[in-house]
Amino acid sequence: MSNERYYKLHPDLAIGPSKFHGQGTFATRRLGRGTLLLVIGGHIATLKEEAGLPHNIQDAGVQVASDLVLTPRTSELAGGIGYVNHCCDPNAGFHGQIFLVAIRDIAQGEEVSFDYAMCLGDSPHAAPYRLECHCGSTLCRGWITDRDWAIPVLQARYRGFFQPYLQARIEQRSELLLGPPQHVEPDLAEQRSSMSSPPPEYPKCDSEFIKQLPDWEKEYKQSNELAIHYTPEQWKTARPEFSEHDLRILGEPVMEDWEEPYMRVLADIATENGGVVLEIGYGMGISARFIQQAQIDWHLIIEANQAVARKARKWATTCSIATLVLEGLWQEALLLIPDDSLDGILFDTYPLTEKELYQNHFGFFPHAFAKLKKGGLLTYYSDETRWFSEIHIKRLTMAGFSAHAIDGKTVAVSPPEDCEYWKSKTILAPIIRK
Numbered sequence: 001m002s003n004e005r006y007y008k009l010h011p012d013l014a015i016g017p018s019k020f021h022g023q024g025t026f027a028t029r030r031l032g033r034g035t036l037l038l039v040i041g042g043h044i045a046t047l048k049e050e051a052g053l054p055h056n057i058q059d060a061g062v063q064v065a066s067d068l069v070l071t072p073r074t075s076e077l078a079g080g081i082g083y084v085n086h087c088c089d090p091n092a093g094f095h096g097q098i099f100l101v102a103i104r105d106i107a108q109g110e111e112v113s114f115d116y117a118m119c120l121g122d123s124p125h126a127a128p129y130r131l132e133c134h135c136g137s138t139l140c141r142g143w144i145t146d147r148d149w150a151i152p153v154l155q156a157r158y159r160g161f162f163q164p165y166l167q168a169r170i171e172q173r174s175e176l177l178l179g180p181p182q183h184v185e186p187d188l189a190e191q192r193s194s195m196s197s198p199p200p201e202y203p204k205c206d207s208e209f210i211k212q213l214p215d216w217e218k219e220y221k222q223s224n225e226l227a228i229h230y231t232p233e234q235w236k237t238a239r240p241e242f243s244e245h246d247l248r249i250l251g252e253p254v255m256e257d258w259e260e261p262y263m264r265v266l267a268d269i270a271t272e273n274g275g276v277v278l279e280i281g282y283g284m285g286i287s288a289r290f291i292q293q294a295q296i297d298w299h300l301i302i303e304a305n306q307a308v309a310r311k312a313r314k315w316a317t318t319c320s321i322a323t324l325v326l327e328g329l330w331q332e333a334l335l336l337i338p339d340d341s342l343d344g345i346l347f348d349t350y351p352l353t354e355k356e357l358y359q360n361h362f363g364f365f366p367h368a369f370a371k372l373k374k375g376g377l378l379t380y381y382s383d384e385t386r387w388f389s390e391i392h393i394k395r396l397t398m399a400g401f402s403a404h405a406i407d408g409k410t411v412a413v414s415p416p417e418d419c420e421y422w423k424s425k426t427i428l429a430p431i432i433r434k
């Protein structure tokens with residue numbers, strides 16, 4: 001009996017030993033984004049029936065509904081999707097239930113992979129799934145589970161490439177079932193608990209901090225007008241207002257183009273070591289543009305606002321450097337980035353909670369220390385005019401950075417007189433080495 005009965009593979013794909021696990025599927029020549037790689041076939045089985053199949057083919061099928069898999073029944077007929085392995089940074093995804101397509105260009109010799117999060121869904125009919133992942137990609141989550149589809153950044157990254165039943169679950173639509181319709185409400189609290197660590201707590205905006213500030217900043221920062229009047233969830237879905245010179249979200253002055261010389265210096269610092277550079281907060285894309293001018297391998301961007309992230313993703317398709325936009329708060333998206341993996345970080349966000357007010361960078365320091373490789377560089381919008389205040393140094397050292405590894409450059413800037421958030425003619429660009 002021929003395997004052809006169960007699947008059809010693109011003629012420029014071949015089976016060989018996988019770098020991930022067992023057998024894998026490899027491109028014998030370059031295949032462009034959107035190429036149909038594999039048409040998946042098999043028997044329709046329930047999850048319970050699948051659990052009764054020979055052990056070596058229990059992972060050889062693909063889940064196509066809450067309680068259904070498309071699977072071979074014997075190991076002789078295994079192949080197709082069974083020889084396409086999981087990777088947390090995949091090059092393929094689903095188009096409908098039975099098409100596997102390239103979600104980016106695949107180079108000659110490259111192994112085809114998809115993320116199990118795209119098809120694996122928790123079900124009352126099956127035991128919870130949890131498998132240690134050794135894919136080795138920069139984005140490796142360490143574990144694959146049947147709740148990974150609920151991670152917001154993955155939902156954003158793989159939108160359009162999930163199995164349709166999972167896409168329906170994500171969008172809170174009814175899933176197609178062989179039986180009465182079922183409405184699944186993904187619970188946000190539960191989604192959070194499925195992640196590997198809770199969102200971090202922020203230090204309070206305390207009087208010790210306010211005391212350190214120059215007078216003009218003290219006055220500005222103690223002003224009542226600046227209380228936070230929105231939630232992070234509202235920030236995510238708000239419509240950004242872009243003008244030629246600035247960006248406002250929910251009426252807040254998020255970014256202005258007089259910061260360009262400062263952004264250039266921050267980008268130079270973050271990219272000094274090359275390699276993998278993470279930028280948090282895309283805003284007007286000014287620092288992103290400077291980062292792309294450097295010799296780096298990867299540009300990762302985390303952006304909380306959905307519309308700004310969409311703009312960043314569109315821009316990323318024009319970039320020559322491999323660029324990946326992760327949509328969500330850094331507190332969520334950072335969970336996808338392994339420790340000790342980054343060569344540089346540029347952090348430039350905006351306070352979204354009372355605790356972040358005037359010190360949104362402080363809460364990030366311990367995470368920067370964890371994610372940077374030894375020797376990696378952290379820089380960020382400092383909110384300091386010339387040099388680090390005492391409290392600032394304290395927060396950096398508390399996060400693990402050595403006091404000797406804290407340096408900076410004073411950058412000349414020309415904010416317009418009516419700028420609502422900066423009055424000084426200089427601003428500090430931190431150079432913090434792990």
Ligand SMILES: C[S@@+](CC[C@H](N)C(=O)[O-])C[C@H]1O[C@@H](n2cnc3c(N)ncnc32)[C@H](O)[C@@H]1O
Pocket residue numbers: 249254255263280281282283284285286287288302303304305308328329330331348349350351352
């Ligand atoms: C000051 S702008 C960044 C400016 C950018 N460096 C540039 O050159 O245009 C801040 C950006 O951070 C985003 N942001 C705010 N809080 C965030 C968070 N917790 N996680 C991720 N992005 C966030 C905002 O939506 C906004 O787009």
